[in-house]
Amino acid sequence: EVQLVESGGGLVQPGGSLKLSCAASGFSFSGSAIHWVRQASGKGLEWVGRIRSKANSYATAYAASMKGRFTMSRDDSKNTAYLQMNSLETEDSAVYYCTRRSPDSSQGWFDAWGQGILVTVSS
């Protein structure tokens, strides 16, 4: 069974940092691109960014509003992807989902999702 499990969320002060993890199982993690999508309370889905596989040079891309503040990485030996979030703003408060894109192309779709993890940025 394909499974993605996020962890590492919580309450952080504005300007602070947080690192989310996404543990994968049930599929070839090393060959998959992992994307992050967030959803503020009562709002819609917002693409955060992605990290591709080793075969695609672990290339990363980010939404404009997160570029320079968020960094994605992965450890294929642990089947885990990470989202490092720095200089957090109150507007970054949301449920963060990791998701698998299949196939790994601009035409791909998100066919597996984690349960989501809540990040709250507040003083």
Add this chain to the structure above:
Amino acid sequence: QSVLTQPPSVSGAPGQRVTISCTGSSSNIGAAYDVHWYQQLPGTAPKLLIYGNTNRPSGVPDRFSGSKSGASASLAITGLQAEDEADYYCQSYDSSLSASVFGGGTKLTVL
């Protein structure tokens, strides 16, 4: 303001048919990028409903169907059931933004 435009809400009685539109532009749907649809039940993660404009993953009832024409796409749901009450999102790729993009979401209410 979402790159892809969806109606905020639609409603229908049990057994009826409803459609949800998703309007894009020449840098996303109109540029021949595929449209995918997701269903999000209250308090849960999104679930893939339609991929590649018209295809249903295994396990999705054939009451759900997708179509695409030009810079727009639509999701149709026939034989509405109470369990279909959820938020629905379209998704594509935008070449100007070099980013995946979502519609703002449509809340379906089954009357």
